[in-house]
Amino acid sequence: MKILIVEDEKELAQDMEKYLSGENYVCEVAADFKQASEKISIYDYDCILLDLMLPNGSGLDLLELLKQQKKQDGVIIISAKNSIEDKVKGLQIGADDYLAKPFHLSELSARIHSLIRRKQFTGSNIIQQNEITIDLLGKTVKVNNLEINLTKKELDLLLFFIGNKNRVLSKGALAEHLSGDIADMFDNHDFIYAHIKNLKKKLTDAGYGNYIKTIYGTGYKWEV
Amino acid sequence: MGSMKNLLQKQLKPLTVFAFIVFALSIPTYFLLVNWIWLKELDENNKLIAQRIENEFNEQHISEEKLAGSIAFWNDIQSVGKIEPVLKTFRKDSVYTIRKQNRYSKQEDIDQFRILITNVKINNGNFTLTIETNMEENEETVAYIAIVTLLFFLILVVGFWVLNKRLSQKLWQPFRNTLEKLKSFDLTTQQTVSFDKTDIEEFEELNQSLQKLIDKNISVYNQQKTFIENASHELQTPLAVLKSKMDLLLQNKNITNEQSEILSAIELPLARMTRINKNLLLLAKIENNQFADKENIEVTELINETLELLTDYISAKQITVNKNLAETLTLTCNKTLLEILISNLFINAIVHNVENGKINIDFSAKTLTVSNTGKTALDNKKIFDRFSVSSSKTANSGLGLAIVKEICNRYGWHINYSFENNFHSFSVQF
Numbered sequence: 001m002k003i004l005i006v007e008d009e010k011e012l013a014q015d016m017e018k019y020l021s022g023e024n025y026v027c028e029v030a031a032d033f034k035q036a037s038e039k040i041s042i043y044d045y046d047c048i049l050l051d052l053m054l055p056n057g058s059g060l061d062l063l064e065l066l067k068q069q070k071k072q073d074g075v076i077i078i079s080a081k082n083s084i085e086d087k088v089k090g091l092q093i094g095a096d097d098y099l100a101k102p103f104h105l106s107e108l109s110a111r112i113h114s115l116i117r118r119k120q121f122t123g124s125n126i127i128q129q130n131e132i133t134i135d136l137l138g139k140t141v142k143v144n145n146l147e148i149n150l151t152k153k154e155l156d157l158l159l160f161f162i163g164n165k166n167r168v169l170s171k172g173a174l175a176e177h178l179s180g181d182i183a184d185m186f187d188n189h190d191f192i193y194a195h196i197k198n199l200k201k202k203l204t205d206a207g208y209g210n211y212i213k214t215i216y217g218t219g220y221k222w223e224v
Numbered sequence: 225m226g227s228m229k230n231l232l233q234k235q236l237k238p239l240t241v242f243a244f245i246v247f248a249l250s251i252p253t254y255f256l257l258v259n260w261i262w263l264k265e266l267d268e269n270n271k272l273i274a275q276r277i278e279n280e281f282n283e284q285h286i287s288e289e290k291l292a293g294s295i296a297f298w299n300d301i302q303s304v305g306k307i308e309p310v311l312k313t314f315r316k317d318s319v320y321t322i323r324k325q326n327r328y329s330k331q332e333d334i335d336q337f338r339i340l341i342t343n344v345k346i347n348n349g350n351f352t353l354t355i356e357t358n359m360e361e362n363e364e365t366v367a368y369i370a371i372v373t374l375l376f377f378l379i380l381v382v383g384f385w386v387l388n389k390r391l392s393q394k395l396w397q398p399f400r401n402t403l404e405k406l407k408s409f410d411l412t413t414q415q416t417v418s419f420d421k422t423d424i425e426e427f428e429e430l431n432q433s434l435q436k437l438i439d440k441n442i443s444v445y446n447q448q449k450t451f452i453e454n455a456s457h458e459l460q461t462p463l464a465v466l467k468s469k470m471d472l473l474l475q476n477k478n479i480t481n482e483q484s485e486i487l488s489a490i491e492l493p494l495a496r497m498t499r500i501n502k503n504l505l506l507l508a509k510i511e512n513n514q515f516a517d518k519e520n521i522e523v524t525e526l527i528n529e530t531l532e533l534l535t536d537y538i539s540a541k542q543i544t545v546n547k548n549l550a551e552t553l554t555l556t557c558n559k560t561l562l563e564i565l566i567s568n569l570f571i572n573a574i575v576h577n578v579e580n581g582k583i584n585i586d587f588s589a590k591t592l593t594v595s596n597t598g599k600t601a602l603d604n605k606k607i608f609d610r611f612s613v614s615s616s617k618t619a620n621s622g623l624g625l626a627i628v629k630e631i632c633n634r635y636g637w638h639i640n641y642s643f644e645n646n647f648h649s650f651s652v653q654f
Binding site for chain 2: 104173
């Protein structure tokens, strides 16, 4: 899977590249408008991470360019501006998702995962992970063909873990994923513990291996 | 404002006092003057009468015996004067004033008379002639003068008042116009004030100075706003880098327990910083009117949706929520802003609550009241100021209520805080 990171902040681009590279993704970085437009014209990407404020141009113009060239690349806008107009405009021109800076890399990874899954969607939308089968359309989860009943939040968590395999996820990142912007307003995300405990119990009861590990002091990890 | 007086009253009072003193002083002065003229005229008159009487008697050419009878008869029938024989003449005429009871009046009726006693020679005999003329009593003169003076004083004061009022209506009109404009001026709307031209130099100068002051204020305010917006924008990127570095660092397999504790300790202030920055940006955006578009929103629905989002945080603190959503109200406003307003109130009620505490949500009569268990009342004046209740131990950004207030201001809603029976209570009247 090829991902293009269009981001002028070098450190941030590097971090994204590093985090995503472990997940079967091949990442390329474009640091300005010119580089980005060249790469977009020549290659096809599964996903483009697009910063809106670029040296010598706007990310929105790159979106226009993609549209003109009738490209099917998935686009996630990552912007520090976090303005509603930009978001609406970006999504109208053809972006698939919008993520406001600052964000957790795990959130980005989960969004990419979900975007690529949607793009590849052909008839059925089923995720297979070891003994687990998730039907995203029917919202059903089966372990060894045995259906288990997850709450919406537990399903969200499960998908988030699967989108971030072998990654340590902080409680903050998990809370942000579940509660969105509102999580920013709290310091205490202990409720995550209860959801994870329930999820773990339901999965292990159905005979699923204990893949969710607690990492001391920091968070959780889906280890496969 | 009890002791406040308007300009007109202030001006009128000393003028009135001064006029009163002048008029009061004029009363004795007029009296003395009138009295002096009065006495002079009466003395002259008495003298003329005396001369005429003397002449009349002398022109009769009657004998001494008959004269004595005539004088006695004359003395009897008239009250103007009295003729008495004397041996020796006075050196000088005598004039004086006397007061006596009216003989023909039954009540007490004091009259004042001017008397002249002079020497007359009738048929070579020496006589004294006493002439008395009734004159106005002193107190009556004073009273009449006082009444007239008072009348004029009143006319003057009323005149002052009317004139002043008319003049001030006209003269101060530009000032009042300026005042009205100043009252309606609101820095946050950034609309400059244009004062009406006036041909009064002082007011024109005042207007120009105010114009300068306002323009300067708007410019400073704008600079400050732009600064805050730019500063928080600039902070977004380093914050994003920090956050991503943290995420990467967490992936390190060789982290010791001690290090991981430090890491999670860094996450807290980082989250707080992100929060403050986000809220500052939000405030700047609200002030910049970047949430202008409106739509119809069912408030109760939005309240329930917001509560749903917060369920995890509410149950984590084992808070009981009591809802009473009687009102069905559809507002036309910006959805994002209303969402922020409602969620900030709820978040506030959760963050500042105690374990096993309570939150009461009441929506009736167009008023949303959110109250939560608390210990001590907060300062009503400062509570909506930025960073006024910020403390390191709570998770707040110090901006949540400032944002609520700003949104309320935008739409002209009223927000109120009260503390009763250990409950903090915030109510927004839509």
